Amino acid sequence: MSDNTIPPSADAAARRTKNSRAVQLLARGGYVASGVLHVLVAWLAVQLALGQPEGQADESGAFRTLAQMPGGEVVLWAVAVGFAALAVWQLLTAAVGVPNAGNQAGERAKSAAKGVLYAALAVSGVRAAQGTGGSGSSEESMTARVLEMPGGPLLVGAGGLAIVAVGVYHVVKGARKKFLRDLTGTGGGSVGQVVVRLGQVGYVAKGVALGVVGGLIVAAAVTTDPAQAGGLDEALRTMRDQPFGTALLIVIGLGIGAFGGYSFARARFARL
Template structure:
């Protein structure tokens, strides 16, 4: 019982922390749309923005610890299985392990930023990180194939994320019976629109990585900030960026809903 209580608290704190980051990134992207944004629309920019708020240091530590809670939750799923009938299958455990590793990396970068190590991963532009990683990968034997494969994986992940959001696959993870009709409608609005926008961003970033591999040019790879800005260069112009940015804000709100209603 004690373990379940700790795991549940960690999961809900992690989901709330994820929501806060997406809200900030979406808000920064909206500022870019209106020509007011000076920050990078990525995790580093979000943390820098947060650090300048009242009690910013406290908020950064809370965010980092919340993300560490997300990693702990995923680790518990690897060890004990996830909620649901198929939560103990090897496929679910493997997915939880991958998510655990990802959130360990994110949490460590946020905590490093909070501790003042601005040169760490969270303080570095996601665009610079993407170009650096791509350049190193291209320099390896078979590097073009590695980068192309990684980009394809990100595209597939983006399509999968968006499709699951549109199909409302998240319903199986929610305590729907405890929601009112209005609450369920609001959660679906944020879940579908937010998940679709998140998936689209992943897919476009993956496409840029594939292009970098084909052209053998690391600068073709784009991080979150450059990926978001690229939407403004489409035929829809700033309208496309506005829509995607609003979608990321909605995904942040959806993450808060998940923190409240998710089965853990």
């Protein structure tokens, strides 16, 4: 039996599937889907900053915006398939490991978490395409349920701190250009410079937004008030309501758009 406790036949099948051209092409399509989603969230964030919100400035708002566009249902199905393929690729990576990675356990855990996230986005895309996507604050309802559990405030606080940590990780990854490890190249020349800048700005902006989301969840834990919790939309509204918040939100929105642009580039240059 292999060192990852998967039977040799299953391990070999998982590796063949992960490395197949079809799965990798579909996974690259998942990065295109991510680009579409982030660009739409950026548009909604800027509209929110300008006082002309067209919907929630988060993933659910982006899906609903897509659904309302001409041909949006077809695009939503394509986005859902892309996220589903990327979820499969990440989960297969979690199963068979990352080549030449020093910390296999950490890399597998990260791939598994990404796989779950992309799977959730795929489900959200399907629901939006079918017209069954909800619009309630799932963050608040989930936080309320956890707060009612024994030790609930500690669990919620730990979850919020974990999200803050992910936000810090994104900021560091962008500032130090660590995202270049995820790419086989950047296209070189002026194209390469644009890809690097998009990655830097995008990761930092997304990290800041995630940090605010985590902070809101920690606040809910401290006050035991689930209404304090919120997702990306609530985090962006919190930014907007601060001094110079409009300018800050526009900058963050443009940064999220930059991450969308980087995601399009990653579809071409991702190391799979």
